[in-house]
Structures are given as C-alpha cells and as structure tokens.
Amino acid sequence: MLEEYRISGRRAVEISASVERAVADGDLEPGQLLPPMRELAQHLGVNPNTVAAAYRTLRERGVIETAGRRGSRVRPKPATTAREHIRVDVPQGVRDVSDGNPDTALLPSLAAAFGAAAAAGDREPVLYGDDPLEPELVRRARADLDADGVPDGPVAVASGSLDAIERVLAAHLKAGDAVAVEDPGWGSMLDLVPALGLRLVPVGVDDDGPLPADVERALREGARALVVTDRAQNPTGAAVGAARAKALRTVLAAHRDVLLIEDDHGHGIVDLPLHPLAGTTQHWAFVRSVAKAYGPDLRLAVLTGDAVTVDRVRGRQRLGPGWISRIVQRAVAGLWAAGAVDARAVAASYGKRRDALIAALAERGIEAHGRSGMNVWIPVPDETGAVARLLHAGWAVAPGARFRMHAGPGVRITVSRLTVEEIEAVADTVAAAVGPAPTRSYA
Numbered sequence: 001m002l003e004e005y006r007i008s009g010r011r012a013v014e015i016s017a018s019v020e021r022a023v024a025d026g027d028l029e030p031g032q033l034l035p036p037m038r039e040l041a042q043h044l045g046v047n048p049n050t051v052a053a054a055y056r057t058l059r060e061r062g063v064i065e066t067a068g069r070r071g072s073r074v075r076p077k078p079a080t081t082a083r084e085h086i087r088v089d090v091p092q093g094v095r096d097v098s099d100g101n102p103d104t105a106l107l108p109s110l111a112a113a114f115g116a117a118a119a120a121g122d123r124e125p126v127l128y129g130d131d132p133l134e135p136e137l138v139r140r141a142r143a144d145l146d147a148d149g150v151p152d153g154p155v156a157v158a159s160g161s162l163d164a165i166e167r168v169l170a171a172h173l174k175a176g177d178a179v180a181v182e183d184p185g186w187g188s189m190l191d192l193v194p195a196l197g198l199r200l201v202p203v204g205v206d207d208d209g210p211l212p213a214d215v216e217r218a219l220r221e222g223a224r225a226l227v228v229t230d231r232a233q234n235p236t237g238a239a240v241g242a243a244r245a246k247a248l249r250t251v252l253a254a255h256r257d258v259l260l261i262e263d264d265h266g267h268g269i270v271d272l273p274l275h276p277l278a279g280t281t282q283h284w285a286f287v288r289s290v291a292k293a294y295g296p297d298l299r300l301a302v303l304t305g306d307a308v309t310v311d312r313v314r315g316r317q318r319l320g321p322g323w324i325s326r327i328v329q330r331a332v333a334g335l336w337a338a339g340a341v342d343a344r345a346v347a348a349s350y351g352k353r354r355d356a357l358i359a360a361l362a363e364r365g366i367e368a369h370g371r372s373g374m375n376v377w378i379p380v381p382d383e384t385g386a387v388a389r390l391l392h393a394g395w396a397v398a399p400g401a402r403f404r405m406h407a408g409p410g411v412r413i414t415v416s417r418l419t420v421e422e423i424e425a426v427a428d429t430v431a432a433a434v435g436p437a438p439t440r441s442y443a
Contacts, residue, residue, distance in 0.1 A: 015054035062194030103416035108340035117330035132323030151279035161289035171312035180218035209240035225259035232266025232373025245275035268293025271347035360427035383409035389433035
C-alpha cells in the first residue's frame with residue numbers, strides 16, 4: 001500500500017479523482033507504483049470491479065499506465081502535468097524569448113475586417129440550423145490548398161490547430177492506441193495525446209522533418225496514427241523538403257491503414273514550398289491555423305481530409321460547440337481577400353533574425369537549428385544549467401523539456417522579440433551559458 005499518499009473514495013469516480021488530484025499536486029510522482037487493485041479494494045472496502053473501473057478511467061485519461069503483472073504506475077509524463085507549466089518565471093527586467101508568440105508588429109489590424117463581418121451579421125444573422133461554414137472562407141481555403149497540391153476533400157473549421165487535431169484523433173482512435181509524434185515536438189501535442197488515453201511513440205527529427213527510418217519503425221511496431229509538421233516545426237524550425245516528402249510517402253504507402261495528420265501552422269509566415277503527404281493513406285487530415293500569421297486570439301483553423309474523417313469531425317462538432325463563429329470566419333475570409341498579411345515579407349522578417357542568430361552562434365562554436373518559422377533550437381549539454389545561466393544573464397528561454405521525450409537536451413529561442421541589432425549580444429550570452437558543443441543531430 002502507498003504510504004506517501006492515501007487513496008480515498010467509495011465509487012470509481014471518487015477513487016480516480018483522488019489519484020488524479022494527487023498526481024496534479026505532486027503527491028504521487030511519475031513512475032510511482034499504485035497498489036494492486038484487490039489490495040486497494042480491500043483497504044477501501046469496495047468491490048475490486050470498482051477499483052478496476054477507476055484504474056481504467058485513469059488509463060484512458062493518460063494518468064497511469066499498466067504493464068501486466070508489473071502493475072500500474074503513474075505515467076512518466078502524465079497528462080495532468082502539462083508541459084506548458086515547464087517554463088521559467090520571467091523576473092522584471094529580463095527579456096522573454098521563450099513564449100513562441102508572433103511579432104505583434106507583423107500582425108494585421110483586425111478592426112475593419114471584424115466591423116465588416118459584424119455588419120454582415122446584422123443584416124443577416126446566423127441562426128441555429130444555418131450552414132456552419134462561411135462559403136467565402138471555404139472557397140478561399142480550398143483554392144489555397146489546391147494551389148499547394150493538397151488533395152481534394154471537404155473542408156471543416158475548428159478552434160485552432162490543436163482542436164482540429166484532437167477531433168481527428170478522436171474520430172479514429174481508441175484508448176491505448178499509439179500515435180507517432182515528432183521528438184522534439186510541439187509540447188501541447190505531447191500533452192494532448194496521453195490526455196486522450198493514447199500512447200506517444202517518438203519519431204526523430206532533423207532539419208528536413210521526421211526521419212523516415214524512425215517513422216517506419218513506429219508504424220511497423222503498431223502506431224495507428226502519425227502527426228507531421230510540414231513547415232516551421234516547433235521547436236526546431238524543420239521543414240519537410242521534396243526529397244524527405246518522397247521518402248515519407250514511400251513509408252506511408254506501405255501502411256495505408258495509418259491515420260496521417262499534417263499540421264501546416266506555419267502557413268502565412270514561411271516562404272518555403274509545401275510538400276504535402278496527404279492522400280498517401282486511406283484516412284488523412286491536413287490542418288492550417290491562422291494563429292501565427294493573423295493572431296492567436298482568432299482561434300480558427302481550417303482542415304481538410306478524406307470524406308469519412310471530415311464527416312466524423314463535423315458530426316462530433318455539431319454535438320459540442322456546434323460551429324465556429326461565422327463572424328470570425330467571415331472576418332478571416334475578409335483578411336485573406338484584402339491580402340492583410342504579406343507572407344513573403346513576414347517570412348523574410350523572421351528569417352533575417354533567425355538566420356542571423358544561427359550564424360552568430362555558429363561563429364562561436366554553437367550548433368543551432370531553425371530552417372523556417374520563428375524559433376531556433378539549440379542543443380545543450382546541460383539544459384537546466386543553461387536555462388538558469390541565461391536567466392541570470394537577463395534572457396528567459398524555453399527549456400527543451402517542454403518539447404522532448406527521448407531527444408537530447410536543448411533550449412528554444414523565439415526570435416520574434418529580437419531585433420537584428422541584438423543578435424550578437426544574444427549569441428555572446430548563449431555561448432557563455434552553454435559553451436561549445438560538438439556537432440550532432442538533435443534527433
């Protein structure tokens with residue numbers, strides 16, 4: 001029996017809540033063994049089936065994992081311990097280059113677009129039962145997808161890319177299924193998968209995206225889904241090039257039953273061509289968010305995919321939020337029509353700062369990565385020490401632990417808050433904090 005924390009409750013929901021609360025509070029630590037079900041049932045004076053139901057709920061929520069006779073343990077990285085909480089507190093006077101936010105100077109003004117959208121809503125209010133999709137948004141989104149070579153498919157709208165990805169995963173997978181994800185990769189994705197009761201399978205990444213050999217291994221070992229970031233990968237800035245896309249399509253062609261999800265959140269802030277993988281498998285989804293180019297608070301992403309996947313997403317959406325505000329959809333369509341964001345200019349602005357930082361670090365013997373987007377990934381020998389020393393020197397960076405599973409330690413710097421004139425000073429500070437590192441892959 002666990003002495004450090006006494007599990008309580010008489011019903012399954014109470015027992016599972018007791019364990020989940022203890023994990024969230026840190027009273028039960030990752031890897032800690034839970035008592036056998038019969039032993040806990042006897043202690044609580046309940047039927048063993050009640051404890052079994054509680055443990056099943058905890059597994060489905062990604063809080064614990066069970067390994068046969070070896071028992072049940074708190075997951076090494078439980079969903080209740082969100083990676084977003086792995087961050088540094090930024091004291092007054094310290095520059096924050098850790099948060100991954102866009103440069104607000106590059107975001108368009110929203111007032112006119114929302115004014116026009118609201119006025120249209122006044123003239124013809126959207127009511128229950130009306131079409132959940134704004135026709136002009138769908139038309140423009142589909143035209144852009146066609147131009148980029150994304151296969152034809154119906155369109156849906158979600159509240160951001162993570163919402164879209166969650167809905168696609170839930171449409172096809174069940175608790176316990178494995179999902180291959182990039183490592184290092186988007187911290188919110190690494191939280192979402194176990195929160196859905198799914199298992200994470202890490203896939204290494206280099207500057208061209210997921211490593212085909214790692215993808216092949218993950219799919220061969222039973223991963224039911226693969227999530228790929230096409231451009232501006234977070235945190236490494238990787239972008240899938242033509243050769244890598246061809247290699248990945250070859251791998252996926254041998255696993256057509258795998259669910260493929262592509263996240264092109266960099267659309268609108270990158271100038272590298274898209275090389276989509278969509279259509280290689282039977283079920284697929286391609287997601288584009290407007291957050292980085294038009295503003296995180298817009299909370300809108302467009303997705304397309306095979307007919308079955310999109311139909312399931314739309315059906316489940318109808319039972320929840322119903323639809324994404326047509327006023328927001330109309331405003332985004334208006335921003336697109338007005339050419340409110342010059343993607344080439346935005347990409348050039350981020351690229352100038354990103355490339356300058358990588359070059360300055362290279363001159364100081366520091367390896368860094370950032371092929372596209374607004375982030376630079378720097379492998380370091382001592383992640384905790386590097387973060388602490390940089391903070392002491394006046395710079396708050398993102399700890400690599402937010403983004404990795406098996407990948408080596410590193411830190412992420414978001415360049416959107418930097419000016420070109422600051423690059424040399426930042427590079428000097430990073431070099432002093434981490435020291436020269438041998439050239440190596442960060443996969």
